[in-house]
Amino acid sequence: MSKKKRDGQVITLGSGDLMIKEFQDEMPAYTEFNVETDLLGRIKGGATLEYSGEWYTATDDTGKVSKTIITEEEATLTSGIITWNGNTLAKLCATGRVTDDAEQGIRTVKIGGIANNDGKSYALCFHHTDKIDGDVWIVIRAVNQGGFSLAFVKDEETVIDAEFTCLPQDDEGTLIQYVEQIGQTEPGE
Secondary structure (H helix, E strand, O other): OOOOOOOOOOOOOOOOEEEEEEOEOEOOOHHHOOHHHHEEEOEEEEEEEEEEEEEEEEEOOOOOOEEEEEEEEEEEEEEEEOOOOHHHHHHOOOOOEEEEEOOOOEEEEEOOOHHHOOOOOEEEEEEEOOOOOOOEEEEEEEEEOOOOOOOOEOOEOOOEEEEEEEEOOOOOOOOOEEEEOOOOOOOOO
16 A cells, blocks of 8 residues: 555545444444444435534633633534434434344334433444545444434435434543544554
């Protein structure tokens, strides 16, 4: 592989794959996600990562001294999911329960009932592939707190707009891992 250019500034174009695993005490590395087994669904309309902070500034009465600290942080990942099924819905809803009846060929998803909150959070990995400048991975621990809507219309696909709110993924309070390929070798080599 030729040397990637991401060690300088580059233009990033295109969408990617959104993969999901149930969070199990330790955050999986970006290399542990697999499109074949962990794909949440194909994306329509890309994905957007947003980070924001709230700040507090203390200033003396004369305005000659001040100190500013960050007091809160928030991060979200939003994405439209165009390929989905009942299992996808259950991952997007803390009160979703899935039952498969193989004999009848039916899957039933029950949604709702606060007492049914499963308390699960998920490890998500968005992988943007760029053969010229190098790949990018965004890894978060999150829950979908944006709910969802299903619009069934005659001339449009049904896309679920998921909004994942990031949770701390380690003892340092990390909300986002942004990993970019800058070297000559494939990640994990």
